[in-house]
Amino acid sequence: RKAAEEERKDEPAVTTDGHRVAVVANIGGSDDAAEAMRRGAEGVGLLRSEFVFMGRTTAPTEAEQAQVYADCSRALQPGQPLVIRTLDVGGDKPLHYLPIPAEENPFLGIRGVRVAFDRPEVLRTQCRAILAAADAGARLHVMFPMIATIDDWRRAKAIFDEERAAAGTTTPVSVGIMMEVPSVAVMARQFAAEEGCDFFSVGTNDLTSYTLAMDRGHPRLAAQVDPCNPAVLTLIGNAAEALHAHGKWLGVCGGVASDPQAVPILVGLGVDELSCSIPAIPSVKAAVRAYSLDTCRTLAHKAVTCSTPSEVRALVPIEDS
Numbered sequence: 304r305k306a307a308e309e310e311r312k313d314e315p316a317v318t319t320d321g322h323r324v325a326v327v328a329n330i331g332g333s334d335d336a337a338e339a340m341r342r343g344a345e346g347v348g349l350l351r352s353e354f355v356f357m358g359r360t361t362a363p364t365e366a367e368q369a370q371v372y373a374d375c376s377r378a379l380q381p382g383q384p385l386v387i388r389t390l391d392v393g394g395d396k397p398l399h400y401l402p403i404p405a406e407e408n409p410f411l412g413i414r415g416v417r418v419a420f421d422r423p424e425v426l427r428t429q430c431r432a433i434l435a436a437a438d439a440g441a442r443l444h445v446m447f448p449m450i451a452t453i454d455d456w457r458r459a460k461a462i463f464d465e466e467r468a469a470a471g472t473t474t475p476v477s478v479g480i481m482m483e484v485p486s487v488a489v490m491a492r493q494f495a496a497e498e499g500c501d502f503f504s505v506g507t508n509d510l511t512s513y514t515l516a517m518d519r520g521h522p523r524l525a526a527q528v529d530p531c532n533p534a535v536l537t538l539i540g541n542a543a544e545a546l547h548a549h550g551k552w553l554g555v556c557g558g559v560a561s562d563p564q565a566v567p568i569l570v571g572l573g574v575d576e577l578s579c580s581i582p583a584i585p586s587v588k589a590a591v592r593a594y595s596l597d598t599c600r601t602l603a604h605k606a607v608t609c610s611t612p613s614e615v616r617a618l619v620p621i622e623d624s
């Protein structure tokens with residue numbers, strides 16, 4: 304089966320009844336972008352830009368960042384999407400030259416876009432670098448991590464818009480929101496109605512953690528932090544419906560997008576783009592091709608009425624490899 308998946312890795316992922324799902328990659332830099340292309344990715348759904356900031360003693364300059372973003376963009380085929388997530392540190396991701404004061408509850412504290420609000424110059428520099436790279440070929444998207452409130456979104460978007468106006472560029476850049484705090488999924492209708500908000504991408508790692516109030520890295524709890532929990536799937540399905548009603552698209556860039564068993568359920572819930580780990584791309588594409596959209600929808604309807612993650616997983620038989 305692996306050989307058959309390999310053979311079709313460069314073909315699009317289309318269900319048996321003709322519904323196309325974008326299969327893109329999660330990357331940490333331009334080497335990954337090139338590798339993702341070799342493995343059949345149709346673009347990048349998540350560039351974790353914190354990798355550009357890690358392993359250094361000072362923050363990368365605007366020029367250094369622009370170079371990395373442009374290199375990633377040039378590694379893709381013209382017109383393919385490149386989604387750059389702005390710096391996502393704090394919580395489990397420290398950065399010593401950007402110290403975050405010790406907190407009782409780092410996962411509920413200053414992390415993701417909240418760091419950017421404390422240090423707006425960091426986000427401003429990053430926005431300028433992204434805008435500078437916007438002409439390198441790919442269709443550029445920027446998204447903000449850990450958005451929890453409409454105010455968070457408006458504040459981050461305003462910073463991007465100010466830098467865009469100052470740069471005077473006309474290249475279109477889509478702007479979106481990481482859906483990884485339950486409030487955003489619950490209020491998808493209101494978020495989708497926000498002007499200038501083009502897309503959403505579900506960070507199922509954090510969304511699952513925050514939905515269940517369980518630390519995804521906790522040694523005794525991690526096994527229960529299953530994105531196939533019906534609570535999480537219900538949030539995703541309801542959000543997809545609300546976003547589509549506003550003509551906005553929904554991706555999934557958390558780990559569950561790399562799980563072939565979950566793929567038909569995600570597709571049935573209305574997910575438009577799966578952004579997965581590079582090695583998973585051929586098998587995720589194969590999983591899309593194995594079902595009709597009708598079957599995916601039936602599976603999704605059943606999944607949201609299940610009581611446990613194992614009931615959900617039992618809906619989708621796993622093939623032997």
Ligand code: PEP
Nearest residue numbers: 483506507508509556557
């Ligand atoms: C997520 O939370 O699912 C996600 C993609 O972001 P990260 O794993 O980098 O926190």
Ligand code: MG
Nearest residue numbers: 483506508509
């Ligand atoms: Mg996250």
